[in-house]
Amino acid sequence: MxxxxxxxxxxxxxxAHGHVNPSIEVIRELVARGYRVTYAIPPQFADKVAEAGAEPKVWHSTLPTDDDPDAWGTELIDHLEPFLTDALQALPQLVDLYEGDEPDLVLYDITAYPARVLAHRWNVPIVQFSPNLVAWEGYDEEVGKPMFEPLKQTPRGKAFYETFDHWIRSNGLDITVEDFMGRPDRCLVLIPKALQPNADRVDESRYAFVGACQGDRSAQGEWQRPAGAEKVLLVSLGSTFTKQPAFYRSCVEAFGGLPGWHVVLQVGKFIDVTELGEIPANIEVHPWVPQLAILREADAFITHAGAGGSQEGLATATPMVAVPQAVDQFGNADMLQALGVARHVPMEEATAGTLREAVLAVAGDPEVARRLQEIRADMAGEGGTARAADLVEAVAGVVARQP
Incomplete structure (x- = not known):
């Protein structure tokens, strides 16, 4: 088109990498198809957005960043309040940024609350991008109410819902807080359907699964299996919850000198390699690595089971050991294990012996390999970036045809 x-x-x-990265290839594709795309983003990601061909609209956020993961706290309300606080202060900035430059169509990540208000104000259609699982028919009764009803009885919970409800209504929307957060008008789900719990109960008139939207990652660097390495293991806890020196020491103990194995250990920006003790010759340690390039060569993957890492493991048919750290990662770890492609090892059980046994088990299991090949084939049929762009274009085309 x-x-x-x-x-x-x-x-x-x-x-946040986990929210920008899933969308960026779709944005790149829309720009290539001739659309003018602006991308409202804090300054840390402005260059990444510009590299994809979109025009950054830079605003300033109050959310904790990847540099300070501990600021997110530990309770449910600790994870909810910052997004609302940020939305309240972001909305005036975004109104000013788009004054006289209002779009014809709004796309938004699940965390970008102001986008739904702005689309209503501008009277334009809106499409959500979800980088993780979505609600299914029965979700409210099975998950939502047991999680949120007790919260509503606490002082902080009551204040959160009252403030959120007032903000929604003061901006002219007639919608509950739950529906505002959890029921988009239409949504592209940027994960493989295999990672979606109760996928058979998801309303596909509202949610379209397009799978992983992975593009050319060559700019991130390449990686080659070292000569003599019979097996390759990648260890990565992602980009945020990486301050885990004891875990990395367990990995060094588990795989250091293991015959035939070469290990790539990504430790993030918070770890000084000297904290890990003596590093054996078969282990390379880095703050960051080109993950997808390594996974194409890897025989096993110890992952935090974030949505990005999980789908990259599936896309490359790499057996996984999931050691989740936060939020949706626990559910992803359970899904990967249920799919028969991973072992879920809780962090408190991630000793050197447990990690070594789990990696050797999944890497040597022909049934794990068979299931991974099946899932990779299914993922290839979901369409990825091209289908996501097609679906956005279908909405854009309707807009263009309106008088």
Missing amino acids: TAPRNTHIAMFSIA
Whole structure:
């Protein structure tokens, strides 16, 4: 499809790898198809957005960043309040940024609350991008109410819901807090359907699974299996919850000198390699690595089971050991284990012996390999970046045809 003349698409997200990375290839594809795309993002990701061909609309956020993961706290309300607080202060900034440059279509990450308000204000259609699981029919009764009803009885919970409800209604929307957060008008689900719990009960008139939207990662660097390495293991806890020196020491103990194995250990920006003690010759340690390039060569993957890492493991048919750290990672770890492609090892059980046994078990199991090949084939049929862009274009085309 040729982009309708002068069609302006605006994307909204937060400054977090797990929320920007899933959308960026779709944005790149829309730009390539001739759309003008702006991307409202804090300054930390402005260059990444510009590299994809979109125009950064830079706003300033109050959310904790990847540099300070401990600021998120430990309770449910600790994870909810910052997004609302940020939305309240972000909305005026975004109104000013788009004054006189209002888009024809709004795209938004699940965390970008102001986008839904702005689309209503501008009277334009809106499409959500979800980088993790979505609600299914029965979700409210099975998960939502047991999780949130007790919260509503606490002082902080009551204040959160009252403030959120007032903000929604003061901006002209007639919708509950639960529906605002959890029921988008339409949504592209940027994960493989295999990672979605109760996928058979998801309303596909509202949610479209497009799978992983992975592009050319060559700019991140390549990686080659060292000569003589019979097996390769990648260990990565992602980009945020990486301050785990004891865990990394367990990995060094578990795999250091293990015959035939070469280990790539990504430790993030918070770890000084000297904290890990003597590093055996078969282990390389880095703050960051080109993950997908290594997974294409890897025989096993110890992962925190974030949505990005989980789908990259599936896309490369790499057996996994899931050691989740936070939020959706626990559910992803359970899903990967249920799929028969991973072992879920809770962090408190992640000793050197347990990790070594789990990696050797999944890497040597032909049934794990068979299931991974099946899932990879299914994922290839979901369409990825091209289908996601097609679905966005279908909405943009309707907009363009309106008088």
